[in-house]
Amino acid sequence: MTPLPPKGPEKRAKPSRAIRRLVIWYRRNAAVTSLVDSATSAASSAANTAGNVAGTATSVAGSMANTVLQPLVFDPLRRLQRGLGGPGEDTPINDSDRLWVAVDGMGGDHAPGPILEGCLRAVELLPLRVRFVAETALLQAAVTAMGLQDELNEAVARGLIELVASGPSVGMNEEATVVRKKRDASINKAMDLVKQGEATAVYSAGNSGAVMAAAIFRLGRLKSIDRPAIGALFPTKDTEQQVLVLDVGANMDCKPAYLHQWALLGHIYSRDVLQVAQPRIGLVNIGEEECKGNELCLRTYPLLAAEERFTFAGNCEGRDILSGQFDVVVCDGFTGNVLLKFLESVGSVLLDVIKEELPRGRRGKVGSAFLINNLRRIKKRLDHAEHGGALLLGVNGVCVIGHGSSKALSVLSALRLAHSAASHGVMANLHALSEAGSPEAPVACD
Structure with a gap:
């Protein structure tokens, strides 16, 4: 039986160009990386052997070394690390510039606790005030469970949040038309605040069908829509x-x-x-x-x-x-x-x-x-x-619908969107939209 020829060395798959470049870059900067690690390790060792006072000083030294040297390592990637926050978020807010926004506190899978938490964050970061509509007993239970009482009391005292009591809310699985029966539901009362001019926008993370129905019944449709x-x-x-x-x-x-x-x-x-x-x-x-x-x-x-x-x-x-x-x-x-x-x-x-x-x-x-x-x-x-x-879009007021699973971050983002729409006077131009249209005509495809 003829022996098989010996196998040649197996070819390894070539790494991609991006990975090869990254490895080359690491090798060229190995000295800097080692220096960072050495500085940090030295500071940590000194902190362990030197007591509380000396430990604090050496920890600070280690942090300074890491802070100074790390940018040398991360600079090539820093250009991709641009913040996504809007400009001016660190600028002090003038209370006279704040707009009232009505929030359906009972809308969403996790309401009312995380919805309130998002509102508390929003009034600190955005030029707005919140009229928070919710069932009193359920809201108080959520506030206690999440430890938000002190923060809520401070926001209320500063006039940033106003609590508005509501009746039984509309469930996520209920029919949209139930908003006609539950007249005191949180979504209806929040819409009424916009209709009465006590809020410039409304936000709800509740049943989207119910939110749309409430907006149509309470705010009405724009002409020609x-x-x-x-x-x-x-x-x-x-x-x-x-x-x-x-x-x-x-x-x-x-x-x-x-x-x-x-x-x-x-x-x-x-x-x-x-x-x-x-x-x-x-x-x-x-x-x-x-x-x-x-x-x-x-x-x-x-x-x-x-x-x-x-x-x-x-x-x-x-x-x-x-x-x-x-x-x-x-x-x-x-x-x-x-x-x-x-x-x-x-x-x-x-x-x-x-x-x-x-x-x-x-x-x-x-x-x-x-x-x-x-x-x-x-x-x-x-x-x-x-x-x-x-x-x-298409109702007589600024209305933002949140995702049913919304928590604090989603609420904050949605309120930023509501404030942006309310502060640009978009409703005036939507009202000015005159009815016009072209006749419908089918198109034949050869």
């Missing part, structure tokens, strides 16, 4: 730009006229609040060509193309929504809700995938330490909690 739409802000590849997607869940079955009206609403909001000089409007579709899509898209396209009050940029495929090529995109609520829920999962999944693909071993652990802050920032940009809520 047949169906209000929920508009959500999606991130794009440009950190300074967001795209407004509507509708994301209020209307499952739509008519072309609805999408036309939502494009007008989105145009005004993008121009006045997001400060986009000439918003580009897109129609979510399966292709760029005018003849592509289902009947809804085929009949909507000519309506948008003929509209002279905004810039219609054509069909927007799914891959282009986050590209930055559009400022507003419109679609039916079914499609929009799928897009919204998909985006909500991307941040955590992406972070997990990147972690799995990082190199193994000692250098891999070092690389993970270098990249962890960047990965967290990527997740933060894609995290729905950072965006907080969606706007209900």
Whole structure:
């Protein structure tokens, strides 16, 4: 039997160019990395042997050494670590600039405790005051359980939060029309505060159908708007730009006229609040060509193309929504809700995938330490909690709907959105929106 030829050395898979560059960079900066570790270790050793006073001094020295030397190591990645907070958040707030916002304290899976906690954080960071509407007994129990009593008392004493008692609330699983029966429900009383001019905006993380019904019954629809739409802000590849997607869940079955009206609403909001000089409007579709899509898209396209009050940029495929090529995109609520829920999962999944693909071993652990802050920032940009809520456009008032699972961070983000919409006078321009439209016309595809 003829012996098999000896096996040659197995070829190892070549690491990617990015990983090779990272390893080379680590080797070149090994001296700096060692110096940082040595300085920190020396300080820790000195702290263990020198008593409390000397220990404090050496710990400070170690921290100073680490602070001074670490930027030398992290500088190449620091350009990716830009903060996402809005400008001016550290500027002292003038109480005369604060706007009243009504908050449905009983809306959401975790209400009322985390909703109140988010409001307490918001009044410290944003120029607003909160009228918090909730059932007294349930609110007090949540305040006690979460240890928020002292903080709440201080906010009330400063006039930053006002508690408003409500009746039985609308459950997350109840029919939307129940808002007509529960007249004293927290969502109804919060809407009434806006209607009566005691608040400039309303926020709720409750049953979205009930929130929409309460807004229509209490605030009313804007003239020429047949169906209000929920508009959500999606991130794009440009950190300074967001795209407004509507509708994301209020209307499952739509008519072309609805999408036309939502494009007008989105145009005004993008121009006045997001400060986009000439918003580009897109129609979510399966292709760029005018003849592509289902009947809804085929009949909507000519309506948008003929509209002279905004810039219609054509069909927007799914891959282009986050590209930055559009400022507003419109679609039916079914499609929009799928897009919204998909985006909500991307941040955590992406972070997990990147972690799995990082190199193994000692250098891999070092690389993970270098990249962890960047990965967290990527997740933060894609995290729905950072965006907080969606706007209900088409009703006679500023209304923000939060996610049912909202906690303090989501509430804070949503209140920032509500304040932004209320402080830019967008409602005046929405009221000025005159009724206009083009006749619906089917498009034939050759």
